[in-house]
Amino acid sequence: MSSRLAGLEADNETLQRKLAADIERDVAESKPKRLRVSEDLRLGDIGVDGKKFKNGADTLKGIIRGAEPGVRTFTEADLKETDDKDLKELRLRMSSLELYKHWYPNDIKICPQRVYALGFHPTPEKPIVFAGDKEGAMGVFDGSQTAPEVDDDDTDHPAPVISAFKTHARTITSFVFSPVDANAVYTSSYDSSIRKMDLDKGVSVQVWAPADDSDELPLSAMDMAQTDPNVLYFSTLDGGLGRCDVRAPGSEEVWALSEQKIGGFCLHPLHPHLVATASLDRTIKIWDLRKIEGKGDMRHPALLGEHESRLSVSHASWSPGGHVATSSYDDTVKIYDFSDAGSWKPGQDISPQAMEPANIIRHNNQTGRWVTILKPQWQRQPKDGIQKFTIANMNRFVDVFASDGSQLAQLDGDGITAVPAVAHFHPSMDWVAGGNGSGKLCLWI
Structure with missing residues (x-):
């Protein structure tokens, strides 16, 4: 209604504003009221119709696989229902x-910060665990030590003896132990360097870094062929794979294998000319170091085959028997069977069918911001000859699997208050270690 029809003078601004406000109120009251709903709603009853929408509540089931601390995904019932005699015996033994009974995990603070890398010294005499954290500190724990006896009334319980050293400026990403020198421990880091610690001399020396101190080449993983302990291999966050001979400074070569991060890689333990890489580009790829192709910056080992997952692949670990285990953000652990790898000729293509995983295990790999990425790690020299690997479980366990995907154990214990995300087998003994986001250590023996 206009001000003229309402009998108002055009210059009466106060009355004009009042009329406009009344009109807006009338329009608002004529519209259907939109009120928040306070009662519970069943998703099946409030679906939005339309061609682009699924309005059934079932479509949301399983969309998020949240951790359920303490809820087992492998139980005693799985042990009892095992028909295979050998498998049952193995499951009972691993379970x-x-x-470790002398101190609770919360008392074994092996690193100041979150554990990113872990390694067992290969000696079978006693469990010696090395751990590296996000700030470049290394901790060493001797699992043969025992807690001293104290009176029941004594509230001051002695802490375990742990050695800790600030060896790198940034995150430690890998430990490698020399097969010929029991005192040599190599570490790689996001600070772009590889260092060697001499346990006997108590000295840590840099054995490789970019020639220019201003260059940054963060290293995501490292490995060594047992037959050639002087040559180290490493992967980089910018998608490179490199090797260097510690006896010959400046001898390194870095190949650009991916446009995205290589999160982990592994040499075949028995045929170290074969390399498996896992990348943010969602692939696992197999490379052959016996055949280097291309020229200049385009040089790289021959690509034998690849397999793509739905989401990024975090790590690839190769067993002595030829199986590669990977973890991926598509919530799977995949096992590839390359047991015939010893017969491959240099540069031989692997067929797409042979690159398909032999077994796929459903596994929650959604670590989030505060938990280190879950990675499978094989036992390198199992005394019983059975190929098996560990990977942490987001429900605060460590899972043990065989090469055929059979679960062998789910390790737990009192006092575990966080995910032991970085889990490793001892190379030959049935000892397992796991490090968590608070720098604490779990040890099963």
Whole structure:
């Protein structure tokens, strides 16, 4: 209604504003009221119709696989229902591993910060665990030590003896132990360097870094062929794979294998000319170092085959028997069977069919911001000859699997208050270690 029809003078601004406000109120009251709903709603009853929408509540089931601390995904019922005699015996043996009893995990603070890398010294005499954290500190724990006896009334319990050293400026990403020198421990880091610690001399020396101190080449992983302990291989966050001879400074070569991060890689333990890489580009790729192709910056080992997952692949670990285990953000652990790798000729293509995983295990790999990425790690020299690997479980366990995908154990114990995300087998003994986001250590022996 206009001000003229309402009997108002055009210059009466106060009345004009009042009329406009009344009109807006009338329009608002004529519209259907939109009120928040306070009662519970069933998603099946409030679906939005339309061609682009699924309005069934079932479509949301399983969309998020949240961690359920303490909820087992492998139980005693799985052990009892095992028909295979050998498998049952193996499951019983692996499930009998017990958490180190002299101190609770919360008392074994092996690193100041979150554990990013872990390694067992290969000696079979006693469990010696090395751990590296996000700030470049290294901790060493001797699992043969025992807690001294104290009176029941004594509230001051002695802490375990742990050696800790600030060896790198940034995150430590890998430990490698020399097969010929029991005192040599190599570490790689996001600070772009590889260092060697001499346990006997108590000295840590840099054995490789970019020639220019201003260059940054963060290293995501490292490995060594047992037959050639002087040559180290490393992967980089910008998609490179490199090797260097510690006896010959300046001898390194870095190949650009991916446009995205290589999160982990592994040499075949028995045929170290074969390399498996895992990348943010969602692939696992197999390379042959016996055949280097291309020229200049385009040089690289021959690509034998690749397999693509739905989401990024975090790590690839190769067993002595020829199986590669990967972890991926598509919530799977995939096992590839390359047991015939010893017969491959240099540069031989692997067929797409042969690159398909032999077994796929559903596994929650959604670590989030505060938990280190879950990575499978094989036992390198199992005394029983059975190929098996560990990977942490987001429900605060460590899972043990065989090469055929059979679960062998789910390790737990009192006092585990966080995910032991970085899990490793001892190379030959049935000892398992796991490090968590608070720098604490779990040890099963």
